[in-house]
Amino acid sequence: MERTKRFILSEQEIPTQWYNIVADMKNKPMPLLHPGTKQAMNPEDLFPIFAQEVSKQELNQVDAWIPIPEEVREQYKVYRTTPLVRAYGLEKALDTPAHIYFKNESVSPVGSHKLNSALAQAYYCKQEGTTNITTETGAGQWGTALSYAAKVFGLDLAVYMVKVSYEQKPYRRSLMQAWGAQVIASPSMSTQSGRKILTEKPNYQGSLGTAISEALELAMQTPNCKYTLGSVLNHVTLHQTVIGLEAEKQMALAGEYPDIVIGCFGGGSNFGGISFPFLRHNILGGKKTRFIAAEPSSCPKLTRGVFHYDFGDEAGYTPLIPMFTLGHTFAPAHIHAGGLRYHGAGSIVSQLIKDKLIEAVDIDQLDSFKAGILFAQTEGIIPAPESAHAIAATVNEALKAKEEGVAKTILFNLSGHGLIDMTAYDQYLAGDLTNYSVPDEEIKKNIDQLEGLGS
């Protein structure tokens, strides 16, 4: 009998609702706090920054299912449903009894899962009469996605791009410009927070935290302008649940259910997107699936950070978020997985880690690239350096299954492809990359500064 490689759902099966796991969590995430008053924030408090609809989604602890607007779903059709793929080639190379599946979000026209939330956020901004939006981007995946989404819904967009990525990834900048966005290297002289950082550290190569400060500042100072974020926050993860909701149906087509679900971890949106629809069945239905967040050793907020209230940005413009964090002043090493260079984790994931409903592992940079090349050579797709962390964690679990002689079913999210990250692979193949483990004192120094922010 012919074996099936890719499990495909029809366009009619694109989800009609996103899944809001908060409604089903026994221990809800702690509230966002106003940094001045330390009072729990209401949706209205977020209206000056975010679209109203996403502000409500951000704090919604009641509705497990949020309808996807027809216009957003229509745009999802450009690339959704995405394939669920059985990684026969990788299994064979590892000689493992494990069944490995991956959800291929790299087929989106921007090359990653980020479009799932970009289209939703741009749509809501447009609906509410916003004309301009701002954002930050690290690796460039989010900025690329939002550039396309802004074009689709007719919004003007300014993107603050972390300087090291701006320089390492000129194609990413070009892509955003091809879709009509304005792209600024961050830190920049165009904002107060950017100028302050550049004055203190003239050669600073930027961080997501800094870029967020700049984008927020521009949004607050521009008429009819809203800010958008590509990860960390609850509403972003909510939009990403289309990944897991489709995967659930596709695993059923394959006649399997995952023992382990794995995603790489930056702020948490792709990890939550693939995990939460399955985690639902752990919470409500007694399933025992393990969920593994794969973060880089150089930015180990889940494995070595603390659970604490902290800012989402460098300058301290955001609400205080209850998060596993390395401190908002933490400056991550310049690893190539730019999308994972962020100091904190979203509040939902942080609560779930605290409650031991999910796990985290850290992955060395060299192991991630080794896994990335293995995947490219066995499954054809060059993974994004971020996604390569999920692959490395998958390889580890598949080899464990082999040692134990157990046919585990492993599902991971291929959040994006690495076709625009070939400089990184070049350096890896040339032997020019190294591992970097953060010294304890570096972590302690930044975490100590959290005192007084509430815990």
Add this chain to the structure above:
Amino acid sequence: MERTKRFILSEQEIPTQWYNIVADMKNKPMPLLHPGTKQAMNPEDLFPIFAQEVSKQELNQVDAWIPIPEEVREQYKVYRTTPLVRAYGLEKALDTPAHIYFKNESVSPVGSHKLNSALAQAYYCKQEGTTNITTETGAGQWGTALSYAAKVFGLDLAVYMVKVSYEQKPYRRSLMQAWGAQVIASPSMSTQSGRKILTEKPNYQGSLGTAISEALELAMQTPNCKYTLGSVLNHVTLHQTVIGLEAEKQMALAGEYPDIVIGCFGGGSNFGGISFPFLRHNILGGKKTRFIAAEPSSCPKLTRGVFHYDFGDEAGYTPLIPMFTLGHTFAPAHIHAGGLRYHGAGSIVSQLIKDKLIEAVDIDQLDSFKAGILFAQTEGIIPAPESAHAIAATVNEALKAKEEGVAKTILFNLSGHGLIDMTAYDQYLAGDLTNYSVPDEEIKKNIDQLEGLGS
């Protein structure tokens, strides 16, 4: 009722046979000639260069259907079937009554249709005991595809990459290396033909014709080594018919049949791949579909070349091919659509042009990029500069349909994406690109050299 954007076939509907149009052509293509004896070649004459099975396919004028080996079909599952997409966004932007569809070959892991033939050629080489293969690549699409295919089937591969592309497209080189291929900029000092050209023109930026000479020379001098080609030849186009065969079923799902089929044109394989299965119904079933090959104004072999016997390469190593050609000494301008920079057309397409069964148009570079950006902004996908020529031709036909008030159905092949060609888009957006039309005397000079090759 919900409108369908993407028409998807299941994996089980990947074609089981390729379509060999030669069997159905009233006027067969003229034979390949041995350059020394001027005698028609037999498959055996090609065995020293090509795999035996593809040599037979190359000259097969009898069998309309050639079975696809199970191992190749299994590998097609990595990305096939590919979607047929209704370009609602483009239609709306053009305000045209035309229905525009495109076959999205850019979803292959290497980003283009080239993998369809690369997998087949690598498979046959492996089957016949070959250990090493060589090839050339222009834009890098073919070399990338063959690198992956060689890895899949366990062959060693050396790729001669046209120097201008080698320098303009470092990511393409990295991709090939990530899949384990050796990549050499052409012209190089590693072959006699390369050294000869470099001696005469030290700054020569290379051409496909030169790179083919080098790859052929290396193959002929290496034990257990075969040469592979990414376009022009009949067997390559044969393998690409999976595109049109799938599209035919998908158009039926959409309830339509194309009035016009369009492909960009380099050597003819993607154009033939989408066209021939439909052209079959013109020949056998009385359909009246128009077929339009879109070539660049800077390399106008179909619109301004002559029909003549000519070499496929610069140095004159190949058999003589009956082709529309600008002469094998023609050095195309350095346009960004590197895959279209080739002096001649395959023998099947050339015969079909002669018999007026298909048409050709030439597209200016600036018009191709303008169409590419429009497509990116309306359909989300950044097209390869090559594919942008097909889009420009589609835009022209859709605007004609609007003028005439006729709801034509247009199908084009999106042969690849342009994510690795962002330098070109950068230059276009910066206003740094120009058009280039070849002077008549330049064409005449090269064509005059064909005398004595047979016509």
